[in-house]
Amino acid sequence: MTTSRIRRAAVAVAAAAVLPFSLAACSDSGKDEASGAGAPASSAPAQETASSAPADSEMTPDGPFGPACAGVPKEGAGSFDGMAKDPVATAASNNPALSTLVTAVKKAGLVDTLNNAQNITVFAPTNDAFAKIPKADLDKVLADKDMLTKVLTYHVVGEKLTPKQLENGTFETLEKSTLTTKGSGEEYTVNDSSKVVCGNVPTANATVYIVDTVLMPK
Numbered sequence: 001m002t003t004s005r006i007r008r009a010a011v012a013v014a015a016a017a018v019l020p021f022s023l024a025a026c027s028d029s030g031k032d033e034a035s036g037a038g039a040p041a042s043s044a045p046a047q048e049t050a051s052s053a054p055a056d057s058e059m060t061p062d063g064p065f066g067p068a069c070a071g072v073p074k075e076g077a078g079s080f081d082g083m084a085k086d087p088v089a090t091a092a093s094n095n096p097a098l099s100t101l102v103t104a105v106k107k108a109g110l111v112d113t114l115n116n117a118q119n120i121t122v123f124a125p126t127n128d129a130f131a132k133i134p135k136a137d138l139d140k141v142l143a144d145k146d147m148l149t150k151v152l153t154y155h156v157v158g159e160k161l162t163p164k165q166l167e168n169g170t171f172e173t174l175e176k177s178t179l180t181t182k183g184s185g186e187e188y189t190v191n192d193s194s195k196v197v198c199g200n201v202p203t204a205n206a207t208v209y210i211v212d213t214v215l216m217p218k
Helices: 002-059 067-071 080-085 088-093 096-107 111-116 127-131 135-143 145-153
Strands: 120-125 168-172 178-184 187-190 194-202 206-211
Touching: 067 194, 080 088, 080 194, 088 096, 088 111, 088 120, 088 206, 096 111, 096 120, 096 127, 096 135, 096 145, 120 194, 135 145, 187 206
Parallel strands: 120 206
Antiparallel strands: 168 178, 178 187, 187 194, 194 206
């Protein structure tokens, strides 16, 4: 009897000694599995977000874009900050590259019309755009107020257009006919021929897209 009791006691002591180590091993294994499973789940969305952000920003520029933007003054009334404070006709008058357009707007008596309009888009031809028109033809248009008004109001849309809207759009102009836009990123055309050379320029009451060819209503 004494020997049997001693053997049972020894077995109980051995079992009691082994049990804590087994529980500890299970606990450590659970922690490793949990941490291993959690790491990929938390890192995957972060990688996906980081990779998608640049693509979105490239497709829809937030500020002015295009090769001709480099020629805009860095400071003063003709700079982007300066133009943003003035209504569109006044802002254009402070940009040397738009002096022919400003002359045409004054001849047509549209300065107040453009400055008092709200939330419009102006496709503004550069001096070089007007220079593409034969001088005799340009002089004829500038001398005909009705024709000049028709041409200039064809460059104005009655809403502020974002680059995203220009990707494939058709818009009614103040002249009452439509123009079309196509493109993506920082390259857009109007009516398949006039290129945006400096776009998404803000003024106090309008968004301006400077173009390299004068738009003619059909």
